[in-house]
Amino acid sequence: MSKIENKILTDLVYEKLKIMIDDGVLTPGQKINKLELSKILGVSQTPINDALSRLAGEKFLEQRSRQGYFVRAFSDEELVALFEMRGALEGMAIRLCCENASSDHIEELSRCFEGFSFPLNEKTYMDYVHADKTFHEKIIRYSGNSILWELSRTSGYMIKSNMKGLTRPPEETYPEHVAMIQALKERNGDKAQQLMIQHHLRSRNVFRAKLTKKELNTV
Amino acid sequence: MSKIENKILTDLVYEKLKIMIDDGVLTPGQKINKLELSKILGVSQTPINDALSRLAGEKFLEQRSRQGYFVRAFSDEELVALFEMRGALEGMAIRLCCENASSDHIEELSRCFEGFSFPLNEKTYMDYVHADKTFHEKIIRYSGNSILWELSRTSGYMIKSNMKGLTRPPEETYPEHVAMIQALKERNGDKAQQLMIQHHLRSRNVFRAKLTKKELNTV
DNA sequence: CTAATGTTTTTTGTATACAATATCTATTGA
DNA sequence: TCAATAGATATTGTATACAAAAAACATTAG
Structure with a gap:
């Protein structure tokens, strides 16, 4: 009996991004390009947006108005x-x-x-x-x-x-x-x-x- | 010199929702209807989605796969x-x-x-x-x-x-x-x-x- | 050569459409 | 009467289009 995979795209993007931050693929202060990401991961911008917002809520990212999302850098x-x-x-x-x-x-x-x-x-x-x-x-x-x-x-x-x-x-x-x-x-x-x-x-x-x-x- | 208002819709929805939770308009365990919300607040689903994801990241809400967002209830x-x-x-x-x-x-x-x-x-x-x-x-x-x-x-x-x-x-x-x-x-x-x-x-x-x-x- | 300006390109933020899934309702059968 | 099923409805999750703003680039003036 394998675990039921009912995950939504947002979750997959979310986890992928978390790993990318953890592995240093995305470095502190770096800007996240939504369009590029959606092309790389092969999904539309909607699940990307959702994942980015969640990560911002969890303080992995920082949202700057009209400039997009950045990997959170700590002073x-x-x-x-x-x-x-x-x-x-x-x-x-x-x-x-x-x-x-x-x-x-x-x-x-x-x-x-x-x-x-x-x-x-x-x-x-x-x-x-x-x-x-x-x-x-x-x-x-x-x-x-x-x-x-x-x-x-x-x-x-x-x-x-x-x-x-x-x-x-x-x-x-x-x-x-x-x-x-x-x-x-x-x-x-x-x-x-x-x-x-x-x-x-x-x-x-x-x-x-x-x-x-x-x-x-x-x- | 008044403060420059450059806020994006997502932020406004986010703040509105936070107040609604704080005031008990939205009660623990309650389901959030995205369509209804977008009608009430007069914005499309996109900023609603973003705000909900962020609030989920901050643990105000909880996302259940394919069931939507719920006001977080604490045991x-x-x-x-x-x-x-x-x-x-x-x-x-x-x-x-x-x-x-x-x-x-x-x-x-x-x-x-x-x-x-x-x-x-x-x-x-x-x-x-x-x-x-x-x-x-x-x-x-x-x-x-x-x-x-x-x-x-x-x-x-x-x-x-x-x-x-x-x-x-x-x-x-x-x-x-x-x-x-x-x-x-x-x-x-x-x-x-x-x-x-x-x-x-x-x-x-x-x-x-x-x-x-x-x-x-x-x- | 640098600073300022104007133009193009890119990217964001937002709206909307739609298929897949979940939920609700009505119907059937025990 | 209740449980189970099938059909209808509502809602989610996803893709896509596009205007507005930001960033990048080129051009001109000092």
Whole structure:
């Protein structure tokens, strides 16, 4: 019994565009040419319009009056803001994990960072990047909060804040992750939340510091 | 020099629909008839489509394949989740206020709850509801986080979580607000954030308790 | 050579037509 | 009486046409 495919063209265009943004085929600030798109994808402008509007609503795109749609570009200040937003949401998520997640799920979370020994080599570094991503995703998943989960999958903010690689070296974030897992096992929501918030705010600080350094260089 | 009106029809339809949802002209779960709408608003289906897609992206509406658009209805579980989300975001917002807000803004925040004496009468109760709304809105506003501000204005989640009246009596929430203001004045971000989170989680708990009671009644 | 102007081309925003699908209504049969 | 079916109606999803605005280009004047 295969899944019934009853999707409308709008949805297909929507998903295609999301992938193109994620893969960097469409870059921040880039203009979307509707006519060109409709030719490439072989559909009329109507489903293109619908998909673009939806993506604008989700903040993947930005609509400028009479100029069309552009891939949303985030300013430095906004990127900083995204760290804070993520800290807020994942902080609450990990607290809720302490309340709601099953022991199996917490076990699963703790296994994310098993078997790492420092310093990392090229391969294990990639593994760490992956583990990091998985861990933070699962925290939201297992929080039991369906809204957070939906947001993390459909909000341009969340996807964007997930796209950047590591802002801090694994040596620095590893113990923080371990501490969070410890708090999870203790079902200490308060502590877990605080750790997660600090985790993201530290990354924010490092990111911001890099920015000001960069500015000085370019002047 | 008046503001240049260069708005496109889509935007006008979008704003109109948002007001209709906010005012309860369109109720949760209700189906949106595109043809009817286009007749009422005197525009073609194209701008209607665009506005509906955008609103779906912002979670004000929900699109069901081949059935059209419906005003998004939130389940009890989702409403609970909204309390948690709000706690997360406003918790971070008030922390950022401690970091960033000017003394003037903090003064302004503290004035929100000045002059209330309990028990409230019918008039002062309404004043309190208003003060509550204003306070929480300004916390996000003065956090200096433009993403949180944008979210609070354009996300169906945030608007929805703001629409419900008070879940707890003013007598109960007043001292919590006072405590938050105190933390703001002390620029104690950690404390302020914790107070805000607890504030919303308490509301969540009361809301959830009311739900289970209601269920028992209806059985 | 650059700035300003006018012209052409492109692209958007909007309206409209229509087939496919879903919904509603009436009819039939158990 | 109710369920199931068939037919009629309404609504969606899609394609297409076109005016108006923006962008690109060419031309002229300083």
